Amino acid sequence: MRRSRAAQAALLTFLLAGGSAAAPLVAQAAKAANPLQASARALEPHRVALAKDHAMVLRSQFGLGEPDAFVTRLSFTNTQGQAIVRLDQTHQGFRVFGGQALIHVLPDGTLRTLTQGVQPGVKVEGEPRLSKQGAVAIALRHLAPQGPMTDAPKVERVVFPAKFAGGLAFTQDPVTGKQVLDRKRLVHIQPEQPFVWAYEVRTRVHNRVDAPSELTYLIDGRSGEILRVDNALHTARASAPAQAKAPFAAPATGNGLGFYRGAVTLATTEMNDGTFSLWDNTRGTVGNPQLSGFGDDGSGWAPTGLQVWYASHDASGQMDWNMWLFQGNAANSWGDGQVWNRVPGTENSANGQTAAVDALAAMTTTWDFYANVFGRNGMDGNDTAVFAQVHMNGGYMEWYTDNASWSSWAQGMSLGQGSYPGNPKGLLELTDLDIIAHEMAHGVTDATARFVNAAGLEEAGMAEGTSDILAQGVRAYATRGAGDPGNAIPATGADWKIGENAGHGTPIRWMDKPSRDGRSADAWYDGLRYLDGHFSCGPLNRMFYLLSEGASATQGATNHSPYYPAGFTGIGLDAASRIWFKAVTENIVSDGTGSLTFETAREAALLAATDLYGAGHANVLAVEKAFSAINVGLANGQAPRAQVAFKDWREGDYVEISHFSGWSNKEFFPQGETVRPRVKVENTANTQVAWTIGGPSMYNGAESMVGKGGRINADGSWTTPMEKGWWAITATSQADATQFAEGRAFTINLDADQDLEQDAVDMGTLAFSWYLSNGLSLAHSVFNAPWVDDGDVGAFVDAVKNSWLPK
Amino acid sequence: MMNRTPTLALAGLLLSFGLACGGGSSAPAPQAAAPAASLSYTDPAGSSWRLLKDASSTPTRLVLNLVGPAGTLTRGVGFNLKAPEGLKFDAFPGGMLIQDAGVYQLLSNALDPNEPVALVGGVKTGNLLSAGIYQKGRDQGAKDSGAALCRIALALDSAHRPLAGTTFTLSVIKARIIPEDIGSPTDEPFTLDRKLRMTDISVAVGTVTAR
Numbered sequence A: 001m002r003r004s005r006a007a008q009a010a011l012l013t014f015l016l017a018g019g020s021a022a023a024p025l026v027a028q029a030a031k032a033a034n035p036l037q038a039s040a041r042a043l044e045p046h047r048v049a050l051a052k053d054h055a056m057v058l059r060s061q062f063g064l065g066e067p068d069a070f071v072t073r074l075s076f077t078n079t080q081g082q083a084i085v086r087l088d089q090t091h092q093g094f095r096v097f098g099g100q101a102l103i104h105v106l107p108d109g110t111l112r113t114l115t116q117g118v119q120p121g122v123k124v125e126g127e128p129r130l131s132k133q134g135a136v137a138i139a140l141r142h143l144a145p146q147g148p149m150t151d152a153p154k155v156e157r158v159v160f161p162a163k164f165a166g167g168l169a170f171t172q173d174p175v176t177g178k179q180v181l182d183r184k185r186l187v188h189i190q191p192e193q194p195f196v197w198a199y200e201v202r203t204r205v206h207n208r209v210d211a212p213s214e215l216t217y218l219i220d221g222r223s224g225e226i227l228r229v230d231n232a233l234h235t236a237r238a239s240a241p242a243q244a245k246a247p248f249a250a251p252a253t254g255n256g257l258g259f260y261r262g263a264v265t266l267a268t269t270e271m272n273d274g275t276f277s278l279w280d281n282t283r284g285t286v287g288n289p290q291l292s293g294f295g296d297d298g299s300g301w302a303p304t305g306l307q308v309w310y311a312s313h314d315a316s317g318q319m320d321w322n323m324w325l326f327q328g329n330a331a332n333s334w335g336d337g338q339v340w341n342r343v344p345g346t347e348n349s350a351n352g353q354t355a356a357v358d359a360l361a362a363m364t365t366t367w368d369f370y371a372n373v374f375g376r377n378g379m380d381g382n383d384t385a386v387f388a389q390v391h392m393n394g395g396y397m398e399w400y401t402d403n404a405s406w407s408s409w410a411q412g413m414s415l416g417q418g419s420y421p422g423n424p425k426g427l428l429e430l431t432d433l434d435i436i437a438h439e440m441a442h443g444v445t446d447a448t449a450r451f452v453n454a455a456g457l458e459e460a461g462m463a464e465g466t467s468d469i470l471a472q473g474v475r476a477y478a479t480r481g482a483g484d485p486g487n488a489i490p491a492t493g494a495d496w497k498i499g500e501n502a503g504h505g506t507p508i509r510w511m512d513k514p515s516r517d518g519r520s521a522d523a524w525y526d527g528l529r530y531l532d533g534h535f536s537c538g539p540l541n542r543m544f545y546l547l548s549e550g551a552s553a554t555q556g557a558t559n560h561s562p563y564y565p566a567g568f569t570g571i572g573l574d575a576a577s578r579i580w581f582k583a584v585t586e587n588i589v590s591d592g593t594g595s596l597t598f599e600t601a602r603e604a605a606l607l608a609a610t611d612l613y614g615a616g617h618a619n620v621l622a623v624e625k626a627f628s629a630i631n632v633g634l635a636n637g638q639a640p641r642a643q644v645a646f647k648d649w650r651e652g653d654y655v656e657i658s659h660f661s662g663w664s665n666k667e668f669f670p671q672g673e674t675v676r677p678r679v680k681v682e683n684t685a686n687t688q689v690a691w692t693i694g695g696p697s698m699y700n701g702a703e704s705m706v707g708k709g710g711r712i713n714a715d716g717s718w719t720t721p722m723e724k725g726w727w728a729i730t731a732t733s734q735a736d737a738t739q740f741a742e743g744r745a746f747t748i749n750l751d752a753d754q755d756l757e758q759d760a761v762d763m764g765t766l767a768f769s770w771y772l773s774n775g776l777s778l779a780h781s782v783f784n785a786p787w788v789d790d791g792d793v794g795a796f797v798d799a800v801k802n803s804w805l806p807k
Numbered sequence B: 001m002m003n004r005t006p007t008l009a010l011a012g013l014l015l016s017f018g019l020a021c022g023g024g025s026s027a028p029a030p031q032a033a034a035p036a037a038s039l040s041y042t043d044p045a046g047s048s049w050r051l052l053k054d055a056s057s058t059p060t061r062l063v064l065n066l067v068g069p070a071g072t073l074t075r076g077v078g079f080n081l082k083a084p085e086g087l088k089f090d091a092f093p094g095g096m097l098i099q100d101a102g103v104y105q106l107l108s109n110a111l112d113p114n115e116p117v118a119l120v121g122g123v124k125t126g127n128l129l130s131a132g133i134y135q136k137g138r139d140q141g142a143k144d145s146g147a148a149l150c151r152i153a154l155a156l157d158s159a160h161r162p163l164a165g166t167t168f169t170l171s172v173i174k175a176r177i178i179p180e181d182i183g184s185p186t187d188e189p190f191t192l193d194r195k196l197r198m199t200d201i202s203v204a205v206g207t208v209t210a211r
C-alpha cells in the first residue's frame, strides 16, 4: 500500500508537539573498527562517570559551586580505546549557553581535560518573567515567515553569558548578489548582568515562499529582548529523536541501477504488502526526528534506518511540498541508470528511481565508512536514522533546485533535482556520493565540534572543509577492492574534487588548488572569514590535500606552496583522515559563537596527531608543514613571515568590542569621502603596503562587484564610493607579495540632515530620531532604514573615528 | 513619505560657501621671530553662543568650552570649526576630540552597558574639526545652555613651525543645536517632520595668539 501524504501528517504534528517529553536515548550495540575499541566500549559508562566526577572537582577552579554541574551531551569510544566525553555545563539545572567541558579518558584511566569552553563564575538572579510560549512568540514575530511554519519551534530555558550577545551579520541580497547588512540578525541589546536567564528558541523554515533557514534565537528571559540569532542550516554550496518503533517489515536485498554509481546492490525492506521500499533498516536503529512525526500507516514502515523519499510535483513541474517514500516496487529492482526526465508524476518510475538508487547507495557507503574506519555509530554517534529527499526544486529564489543541504533539525538531506541541461550553468541531480558524504559529514560535526556555519566566521570554512575532507575519505573508501581491509581508507581513490559529476565535468570545488574556481582561497589571510564557508574552506581543503599527498618544491606545481617552499612528503589519506577526524570530534571546542580560527584548527590537529603517533613523529611534523603551507603557523625552524592585518580597525571600535567578533576588520566608512585606511605590518622592516580596490570576498555571488569600490589615490588614500554598501580594499606587503589582508568596509550615508555634507552635525538628526517610529525620514538612518537605533549611532561614531583622524 | 521643504538645507549650503575661505593666518609673522612655544586666548565678547577658555588650559594646550546663552534650552549641539595652519586639534584621554562637560544626558538608561553615546568628533581635510554632543531620544528634558556644554582642545602644530606673535583666526563654519521642541510622537507626521530639524546658531570665537 501507498503511504498517505506524509507532509500533512507533519503539519498535524506541529499542532500536537508542544510539551512532549524527550524519550531517553538508548545506546545501541555498535560495530567497532577494532577489538580495542570493542572492549573499551564496555567501560564507557564507567569512564563517563569518571569524567563527570572530574569536571565537578574542577568547579572551584572556575569560580563555580553548588548550583553548577555538568551533564553528558555526548560520549563515544574512539579507535584507540579512549572515551571522549562532551559535557554541557549547567546552573541550577539549566544549560549554560556555550558552556562545556571536553574530557578524554585514556585506557589507563588518565584524564585529559579541555576546559576552554567552561564559563567561569556563573551567577544568575531571580527567575525569568517571560514564559516559554512568550519567548517563542517573540522569536516568531522577528522571524516573520511568509509561508507556513511546518515545524513547531523548540524552546529551552538556558543561562546566557552576556558576552555572547550579538549577532551582527550580513547577508547576500538575492536580487543584486551584493552583501548587505542583515537587519534581521542585527542585535544591539546587551544584558545588564554577566549572566541572564534566556530561552533558546530553535526554528525551522522549510516552505515554498521563504528562504530556508534554521534560525536559533536567544531571548532574554526578563526583558524579552533578542540577545543573539544564529543560522544552523548547512548547504552544499554556498533534537531528541523518538524511540524506535519495532518494524514489522523484513530486510531484503534489491538491485539498483544508478546514474552515478551504476549497478549496485541495495539494502531494502519488504513491506507488509510484499512490495519493497528504498529503506535500509539495517543501519540506524534510533528513530529519525523528522520521520518520527509521521504516523504509522500499517504498511510496516517505521522512522528508522536509512530512507530515501521524493518530492512530488504539480503539473507545471514545481515541487508541491509533499514527500513520499520510494515504495511499492514489486520486483525490488530500482532505477534505469538514466538522468530523470523530470516529468511530473514519474518521480517513482524506474527513471525517477535512479537518483534514489544513487542516494541510498551513497548513504550506506557513508554510514559504513564511519562505522568501519572510525567505529562511529551513525552521524550523531547515537545510531539515529537518516533520510534523504530527492527531486527537490523551486522554493524561494529556486533555492532547492541546484543545492543540497543537511538539516541538523531533521537529521536529513534535501537534494535538488538540478537544472542542467535546461540551465547550462546548472547541475545534474545532487545525489552523487561526494555530495551526500559532504552533507552527512555535517551531521558528524553538528554532534561534535558544532561549528557555527555563518559567513563572517572562519568556523564556517572549517565546517565546509571538514565535510569535503571526510567526503574524500568516503569516496576513496567506496573504491576499496576485495582484498583491502574494511577498516582503513585506501591510499588511492580520492580525486580531490567535489561535485564534478553533478557538475557534468566541472567540480563545484577543487581541493588540491581551491583557487582554480576563481573564488576560493588557497591559503589563510586576514579577512578570509568574509568569504562564504564554501570558499573559505579552501585553505583547510588544501592543507588536507598536501598532508595526504605531499607538497612539491617545484615552483609552479599545483602542490607547491610559497609559504612552505621546501616541500614535504605526504602521510597518506588514511593517516591524514584519522588526524582530522580526531581533531574535529575530540579536540575542537566551539562555544557556539563562532570564535574558532584556523589557528585553533591547527592546534587541534597537532594534538590529535601527537595523540595518535607520539610527539615528534613524522606525521606530527607533517601536520605543522601542511598548515604552514596554507600560511597558518610555522613549521619547525621556519622564520616568521611578514604579516599584514587590519588590527587598527578593531582597536577601540564600538561595533567590534561591544557586539560581535565577526566584525573584526570590518569597518564603517562614510560614502563618497577620502579616507586613510590603516593597516599593521609585522615581522618585517619594510612596512609599506600596496593598496588595491576590492578583495577576494567581493567575488561572492557578484562578479560585477570586482574592482568596484571607489578609488585609491596616489598618496595611498581611499576615496570611498558614493553609494551605500559593502566594499573591500586589500593591502599587500611590499616586503612579501604573498602576504596581504582584506578589509571590508560598509559605506553609510552620514548626511542625515541632507545638507550635502557629512559631518558631526548630522548626528544630531540621528539623536532626536533615535527609536522614533513615526514621522521619520529614511535619511535619518545611516542605513536608510525606517528607524534609528544604536546600530546607527555606533556605526556613525565608528565611521567618523575611521575617517577623520587627528594629526 | 511627507514633503520636505528644501529651505534649511539650502541655507546651510549658502552659509558654507560664504565662509569657506575664512581661516588662515591673518597677520604676517614678524621678521626673525622666535618659534612659538605657547598659546594664549582672548575670550570673545557677548552672551550668546561662544567658545571660552577653560581653566584646564596649559601654556601649550588650549582647552575651549562651548557655552550657550543662559535660559535657552537645548538637547545637543554640533559644529564645524576651522583652524589655520600652525594649530592642530588635540585629543582628550581616550582619543576623543570632544569632551563631555556633563550637562547633557548622554545615556538613555537602557539595558546596554556598552550603549554608544552620541558624542563624536573628527578632523576633516582642511583642518576642520567636526564635533557634536547630543542627547539621544526624547525622554530626557532639554538643558539650560548657559554653561560649558563640551570642550575641545588646540595645540601648536610644530610641523608648520609657527612663529611667536602669530595670530590665528578660528572660524565656526556651521553650528546647529537640537532645540527644546522636537515634537511629540503623537504629532501629525507633517508637524513632527517639521520639528525634526536642527536650528542654525552662530558661535563667537576669540583670538588665539602664539607666544
Ligand SMILES: [Zn+2]
Residues within 6 Å of the ligand: A234, A235, A236, A237, A438, A439, A442, A463, A464, A467
Ligand atoms: Zn556543506
